[in-house]
Amino acid sequence: MSRRAKPADDVGARVAEALDRGLPVRLDLPRRGRLHLDRPLPFLAVHVGRRAAPAARAAAMANAAYLLAGNLSDAAAVVREVGARMREQFGAFLVLDFGELSRDPLAKDTPFLAPFRISVSSSSDKAAERALSAFVGAVEKIDGRYRAPRIERSALSEDPHSGLARRLPDCSTLTVRVAPIYRVPQSRAVYPELQGWLVAHMLDAGLQAAAQFSRTETALSPATHRALGRRVFVEAVTRADRAMDDIAASFDFLLAVTPINADTAFEEFSAAGFERAPVFLYRPLAIDIAARKKALFSITLDRFEDPVLEKLFGEKQQELDLQLSMLSAREDGRFVEMSRALYGSVDARLEKAARDILDATALSGRAREPQMVDHRYVERRARAMIGGYSAQFSAFAPRVEVRDDLPAGLMVSSDRLLIASSTTMARERVEALLSHEVGVHLLTYCNGSGHGLRLFRTGLAGYEGAQEGLAVLAEHLAGGMTTARLRLIAARVVACAAMLDGASFVETFRLLSREQGFRPPAAFNIALRLHRGGGLAKDAIYLRGLLDILAHLRAGGDLEPFWLGKIAARHFAVMQELSQRGLLKAPRLVPQFMTARGAPERLARLRAGLTPLDLVS
Known part of the structure; x- marks a missing residue:
């Protein structure tokens, strides 16, 4: 599929064309949006907005089916087109709307790490409510090594963050907003490890919700929620893999x-x-060790859209660095x-x-x-x-x-x-x-x-x-x-x-x-x-x-x-x-x-x- 930006009302035809040919979909959309479908699935992870919300954005992008949209109107238009196609194939369709709260209201300067807030709501249909329960159950099992989650469930009509869900009255939706606990207080800096930890857990909980929905509402019966994960490497993974292998093979x-x-x-x-x-x-x-190290750390891993592969390549990057240091x-x-x-x-x-x-x-x-x-x-x-x-x-x-x-x-x-x-x-x-x-x-x-x-x-x-x-x-x-x-x-x-x-x-x-x-x-x-x-x-x-x-x-x-x-x-x-x-x-x-x-x-x-x-x- 072409990567040029497409108007939202053209998405349905292009999605249908690609899926009919058995191809993955990766479309650039207006206002820096993107649609990615590596295969047909009965759910879509969505992140709306251009405000910096890197954890929510990454959690959405880590899915095999995701949408980034600049505003609610664009998002709703694309979701309707994709959802219609997926309902034809699966009989049901779920939207996972990931976003972030504007601040971390529970954070305090205390000797103990305070819990962090996760706001959730779902559409009123039973399928979405069961999916939400699966999401909450997964979140409640999160290891509180940093901070434990505190779930706040709301009715859709009372959730101030459910704008997308209200524009999709005929669609099963989950709305998730997480506190930006990865941000350093009173600073623009972030805790990278904590951000990665949060993304991985949001991805896992979202997949568990999608698996629950798939088992009860469609003929798709994944053996595990992980089976709904990505099956296609993005180009950034392939480039990094080749570059890292070239460095490993150089000595x-x-x-x-x-x-x-x-x-x-x-x-x-x-x-x-x-x-x-x-x-x-x-x-x-x-080899010139300094040049090899420079090349090694010029390999960026932050565009993988896959936390698992990002972790594996990050570990290998560190190991190669240590081997090069030993040679020096x-x-x-x-x-x-x-x-x-x-x-x-x-x-x-x-x-x-x-x-x-x-x-x-x-x-x-x-x-x-x-x-x-x-x-x-x-x-x-x-x-x-x-x-x-x-x-x-x-x-x-x-x-x-x-x-x-x-x-x-x-x-x-x-x-x-x-x-x-x-x-x-x-x-x-x-x-x-x-x-x-x-x-x-x-x-x-x-x-x-x-x-x-x-x-x-x-x-x-x-x-x-x-x-x-x-x-x-x-x-x-x-x-x-x-x-x-x-x-x-x-x-x-x-x-x-x-x-x-x-x-x-x-x-x-x-x-x-x-x-x-x-x-x-x-x-x-x-x-x-x-x-x-x-x-x-x-x-x-x-x-x-x-x-x-x-x-x-x-x-x-x-x-x-x-x-x-x-x-x-x-x-x-x-x-x-x-x-x-x-x-x-x-x-x-x-x-x-x-x-x-x-x-x-x-x-x-x-x-x-x-x-x-x-x-x-």
Whole structure:
């Protein structure tokens, strides 16, 4: 549809034309008005007026169907046209009129936060009254972390704010006016967090009213009120997504903080009797950090018209900022503290779990020397596994690169599997480790690419703990978890705690080699990973993530949402809502290890409640 301003009396024909063609409607109207319908729905959220009322305006615009109008006459004319069309399709139509009171009359300068006023009324029909009751019920459940709502219900004839409803006598209407509690008293400033909180709650309550109305008055029966939310991204979301992804793709954080001279550094360290820390060399940074930060915060999120997506992108913006700050502080004392902020500290519960594993497995393990394979074998098996996934979905085509500038092991960078040329490992571990890297990291990158937003493949903020926990779980489900591997994961936690407490590289190495019995090459590799960049706390998240995933399974949680993209367990509610709204597609691929021999039985035992030690018993 054209975005040029249209006279209100032309709206009906243009709405009909777009909906007949199955297109969303987005029309600019006179006096800075706008009509947005991402699909036919039996309700319309409306905000009238040009006076600054940003919370009410945003609450209306966050809906899948909304109208902004400069005055009551324009609003009523458009509502009649849209309402006629929607009644033809649904048999009923509801108007949600959002606005703000001119001031916050209950605010006082007291030690306690006063309640805030919400004025509501409805048309006299039973359908609107039931919808209003649903709205009030939702508002009354609002968490009063800031201020609790105080509902004032009026008859439509007594409500001074119900001008639109009185112009629509044949329409079911709800009139809502909320106190501007987000405004700083005696100032033109606002509390942004409080404004966002208010918008989110008004949106949710409005959707609950619309869902109640839909279930009782139409054939539409949404499973949840969230199913009535937006299904179409506005252009501002797409632009921000591309811009943020471009910034994320302009640097590889882990590669930038990983030494390129691991082999020679070990030789240097060994020649010094393991008593003098080696000198690590890093890749030169290929980006101007100040310029990247400027570009990052030039990405505006305030035109998303979707509080959920605005929050997700805001969190990612902050995470990218922290990563860029860490790169600017590489090999500086500030790096480790920012690393603690990014990945978290090692709390007492996590350290105890790690030490329990190390203590219980201290006498195990060196009875049999496994058959070892080099990077060539790993590369062949990696290509074979990738080929299996590609046969299911041809767009799954990650690159495999053998690198001379990495410590021994494997690493995933976006859609690339990087294998160090110095890699050697037990043959029995190869399929498990590839299930970790290919079956989780690369698979979720691919699945996350299928939702129309790159954010889900780049990763929501804080996704790494869940990803690494899932990846370790994948090793178990693939039948390749070993005592040595579990000890390694636990040792990383104990050594990370020591590093964060100030242990030097040499002290960390001694902890691993003398106290925990790791051979010098293994102890060196763990210490390198922990001290790279100046102190990286990432390696504690493997065991932490595994414990969280085990707790999730024990509580009856599913793994399926994790395959949608790179997400954390705390995003489950958000992902569920986005799925209900139709914004997310089903995963293109499901991990092969989920159906490996013995995997269903292993998963069933995990749901019954196992500890990490049980994975190798």
